[in-house]
Amino acid sequence: MAQLAPAPSPRGVPEATVARLPLYLRALTSLSDRGVATVSSDELAETAGVNSAKLRKDLSYLGSYGTRGVGYEVEFLRHQITREIGLTQDWAVVIIGIGNLGHALANYGGFASRGFRIAALVDADERRSGEEVAGLKVRHSDELEDVIETLNISIAVVATPAHAAQAVCDRVVAAGITSILNFAPAVVQVPEGVELRKVDLSTELQILAYHEQRKNGAALALTAEQAVELAKAVRG
Known part of the structure; x- marks a missing residue:
């Protein structure tokens, strides 16, 4: 299924979109390794861990809109994202x-x-x-x-x-x-x-500890003073 090469993506791609492009690239690489040739926006979004509307919006900045009823060509989209984030260079x-x-x-x-x-x-x-x-x-x-x-x-x-x-x-x-x-x-x-x-690995571990404590119900037993100290630790 041939596709026309997209126009260069516009300057000023939102930082939030830039931060998600590596997630899409990782998901596409995983799909490619499994021999998947095409993928729908819903499937790709699920693999990348984002919602499909956000994915479609992000990819529109690259000039990529997929093919109605078919979705995205995995290798073609991999190439687009790789080029966009500069991974074709050394x-x-x-x-x-x-x-x-x-x-x-x-x-x-x-x-x-x-x-x-x-x-x-x-x-x-x-x-x-x-x-x-x-x-x-x-x-x-x-x-x-x-x-x-x-x-x-x-x-x-x-x-x-x-x-x-x-x-x-x-x-x-x-x-x-x-x-x-x-x-x-x-x-x-x-x-x-x-x-x-x-x-910051220690900060990420502190945040995980905070959520783990909440899941275990231990957060309910915190005194007000302990809660303040925990909040300070999570903020780093």
């Missing part, structure tokens, strides 16, 4: 902070298949310099700016201790990086024009 990534989390990120095999190439590993501990992790030698943090320039780094992943996160972000921004993924348990500030995404 994004060089540096991981800064090669502790337990940094090691795990460096060894994660899913980055390469999604267009992200771990190009360098950097750590402030001199004892780690030269250590090989996931086929790369760890470079000392004194070399950070040189690493960014010579390897044409596009994205910095910060996995340092909390106290070092702001200084590291300042350095990578000064070196020209405009996209940062922060795993450090710290709130950092970046200038306008720099995209900063934060992954």
Whole structure:
């Protein structure tokens, strides 16, 4: 079933839509792996965990409206979303902070298949310099700016201790990086024009604990003081 190539999606796609595109891509990849050729908006929405009206609205920003009575071609829509979110390019990534989390990120095999190439590993501990992790030698943090320039780094992943996160972000921004993924348990500030995404595992666990407690009925037994303290913890 042939489809015409869509017009380029308009600028200014809502942030909420951008945040959901990877969900659709993951769902489409799963469908493709199962040999599914076409999918209805209802089926795709269910697989992605969103409602179908929202999915159709999101995909309309890509110029994709499917085919009435048939739905969407899985591979065609995968290509559209992959192109829209920039995964047809090779994004060089540096991981800064090669502790337990940094090691795990460096060894994660899913980055390469999604267009992200771990190009360098950097750590402030001199004892780690030269250590090989996931086929790369760890470079000392004194070399950070040189690493960014010579390897044409596009994205910095910060996995340092909390106290070092702001200084590291300042350095990578000064070196020209405009996209940062922060795993450090710290709130950092970046200038306008720099995209900063934060992954706070402890906060997510606290939120899960809150909901688990509510499901178990334990929340009903909280004193007023305990409730205030719990709310503070969830907010981080």
